[in-house]
Amino acid sequence: MRINPCLVLRTVSNHCFLIPVRKNEISKEPMYINEVGAYILRNISSCLDNNILMQNTAEHFNIGSDEEAIESVAEFLEELVSSRILIEDEVLV
Numbered sequence: 001m002r003i004n005p006c007l008v009l010r011t012v013s014n015h016c017f018l019i020p021v022r023k024n025e026i027s028k029e030p031m032y033i034n035e036v037g038a039y040i041l042r043n044i045s046s047c048l049d050n051n052i053l054m055q056n057t058a059e060h061f062n063i064g065s066d067e068e069a070i071e072s073v074a075e076f077l078e079e080l081v082s083s084r085i086l087i088e089d090e091v092l093v
Helices: 035-046 050-060 067-082
Strands: 007-012 015-020 031-033
Touching: 007 035, 015 035, 031 035, 035 050, 035 067, 050 067
Parallel strands: none
Antiparallel strands: 007 015, 015 031
């Protein structure tokens, strides 16, 4: 997965925003991103396994590492994908 190339993550006064850098279907305006979203977006490109990303996110925010905590992070990831903030890479076979 990767961040939609039409968006860039920027931090202004300790607040994170996704800024559109070209015409896109998501938003023409900057979008505020909460701390969990910002953490995921900062780490998505260096993590090849979504399960590891979910585990690391749950641990980073001290929400536990049980199945329920991991599932809540998974649901958040799914929301980022469904809103087209994150794009799933196609696997070439």
